[in-house]
Amino acid sequence: DADVTQTPRNRITKTGKRIMLxxxxxxxxxxxxxxxxxxxLGLRLIYYSFDVKDINKGEISDGYSVSRQAQAKFSLSxxxxxxxxxxxxxxxxxxxxxxxxxxxxxxxxxx
Amino acid sequence: xxxxxxxxPSLSVQEGRISxxxxxxxxxxxxxxxxxxxxxxxGPTFLISISSIKDKNEDGRFTVFLNKSAKHLSLHIxxxxxxxxxVYFCAASAxxxxxxxxxxxxxxxxxxxHP
Numbered sequence: 001d002a003d004v005t006q007t008p009r010n011r012i013t014k015t016g017k018r019i020m021l022x023x024x025x026x027x028x029x030x031x032x033x034x035x036x037x038x039x040x041l042g043l044r045l046i047y048y049s050f051d052v053k054d055i056n057k058g059e060i061s062d063g064y065s066v067s068r069q070a071q072a073k074f075s076l077s078x079x080x081x082x083x084x085x086x087x088x089x090x091x092x093x094x095x096x097x098x099x100x101x102x103x104x105x106x107x108x109x110x111x
Numbered sequence: 112x113x114x115x116x117x118x119x120p121s122l123s124v125q126e127g128r129i130s131x132x133x134x135x136x137x138x139x140x141x142x143x144x145x146x147x148x149x150x151x152x153x154g155p156t157f158l159i160s161i162s163s164i165k166d167k168n169e170d171g172r173f174t175v176f177l178n179k180s181a182k183h184l185s186l187h188i189x190x191x192x193x194x195x196x197x198v199y200f201c202a203a204s205a206x207x208x209x210x211x212x213x214x215x216x217x218x219x220x221x222x223x224x225h226p
Contacts, residue, residue: 041218042200043216045213098204100155
């Protein structure tokens with residue numbers, strides 16, 4: 001079983017819809033992250049959480065929100081999806097040495 | 112402002128030869144650097160790292176070189192194998208302060224190793 005699991009793997013939605021991407025981990029790490037990957041832009045940090053009561057904005061948090069429901073669960077929400085949020089989204093955890101462990105990604109398309 | 116840059120979107124290499132992937136950074140606070148490899152339909156996986164107290168780190172066929180004065184690092188793969196074909200991301204972090212635990216990634220370089 002994967003250490004970092006993202007659901008769904010693929011999602012197509014329409015502009016204006018609210019959607020949630022979910023992430024769970026079995027690595028026992030306190031730190032969790034959400035990144036998005038766009039062609040030519042690499043991976044950009046959306047939100048991160050260093051423990052259950054800690055939520056921090058990354059470099060591109062506008063239009064997104066997150067919830068850290070437990071140490072193992074970190075979900076990303078798009079309150080009102082727009083087409084430029086079409087991207088590949090990755091959840092990750094990190095160990096104390098700052099090595100990130102990524103899920104397999106969620107390909108989101110907003111029409 | 113792209114603080115970590117990989118200026119070569121793609122690189123093509125013959126099997127058995129050396130692959131050299133380059134990365135430049137602008138933030139002088141960065142003191143820890145990592146390379147990740149990504150296959151299609153998978154998340155990135157950690158490959159190798161280097162801290163700023165070193166100028167070289169080696170792990171099997173993979174070596175990372177750091178030139179702090181030039182704010183440049185490179186990943187050498189010798190010999191290259193077809194299974195190395197993937198997207199390679201350079202990432203950087205500052206170990207202290209408010210940036211601790213946050214990695215900044217480059218745009219990625221697609222490496223293709225031909226048999």
